[in-house]
Amino acid sequence: MTTTTSSNAVDIADLVEVGIEAYHYLYPLVTMDVTRRITTNVPPSAKPGFGPMNAFHHMRAFPDAAFRAVVRPNFDTLYSSAWLDLTSEPMVVSAADADGRYFLLPMLDLSELLPEPTARRIEARGGEVRLRSSATIVAASEDRVDVHSAGATWRAAAAIVAVGPHQLAHALAPGVAGLPGAADALDAVAAMRYEPTATIYLGFRERLRLRARMLRLDDAPGQWLFDRRDVIERAPDAAAARALQGLVAVVISAGGAHDDLDAKALAGRVHTQLKRLRPSFPVPVWSQVIVERRSTFACVPGLRRPATTALGPRLHLAGDYLDPALPATLESAVASGAGAGRAVARVLRHG
């Protein structure tokens, strides 16, 4: 605890923390914008790969040693880049016939960014991926970890327990839960409280013309609006059965006054909110509210995190609840998973 001399005095520790967070979260945006300005503030065709917004600019030769615009570009790739301004509306990107040449336009969904390529890589190397199987660590020693799943016990060289904090107690059998690190982790997670996330889906008979696929709302009660026409496009029969032409999802992260509303009242409140956004917003003909009660742990002052992520030399924890400096985010989950992976790799390499 740092002391301050008056109620207005600045807490140096807080300032340091704010500085670090600004560097992590704000500085990348600044450097991206500087990059955007540099690469777009050039007339078309004046410099390979550079040019105004909303158009592709091509590099027709591989970058040479003088190329300094991007750190470590691939030397065997003919890049075409476009900075797209989606402020007023989405943009359709169409690609010309590549005439049989190798062509990559990276636009990936989140599963394709990491989990699915990872699963494919594991399987390609002879590993096995078991989905929808609950697992329990039944023993952990200096040289192995026993994992019970789907009626069988697997002897593993090492294991990473990457379950949510509220699921940890069920993932560890009593003998393992008694290990000092595990007991401390279970103690810490037992004190955690959770925040809900509500997603309100509204379906419409008419097609919607929104100015963006994702819109920030006024927080009363919805925070974000997502145009989910992609769901209708992927499931045309289900949409036709309900006579839906338009679908939006409105997301409310964390609890609030809306917690007391039932699904119908909440959907009605969200529709009123959308009419504030645009008075002509049509009346929904279908709605569904999904509330994930334990969406994230409540990141409150003084929250204690597990003291260690190593429950044993071959048994590690991973998850968004472990880093004392980060709230519950994909970032903290990925960082922690990478750390646990490195720890396990060291043990497997060196014994």
Ligand SMILES: Cc1cc2nc3c(=O)[nH]c(=O)nc-3n(C[C@H](O)[C@H](O)[C@H](O)COP(=O)(O)OP(=O)(O)OC[C@H]3O[C@@H](n4cnc5c(N)ncnc54)[C@H](O)[C@@H]3O)c2cc1C
């Ligand atoms: C609706 C919603 C919206 C969110 N939006 C964002 C966002 O915009 N940005 C952001 O950064 N974060 C967001 N988050 C938070 C983010 O999803 C989490 O921080 C992240 O998924 C945590 O990852 P994790 O790997 O620690 O845990 P999880 O993603 O919870 O994964 C744990 C997995 O372990 C499985 N499991 C549990 N017990 C067992 C067992 N015994 N055996 C086998 N498997 C088990 C669970 O089924 C689960 O699949 C959101 C969360 C929700 C719910």
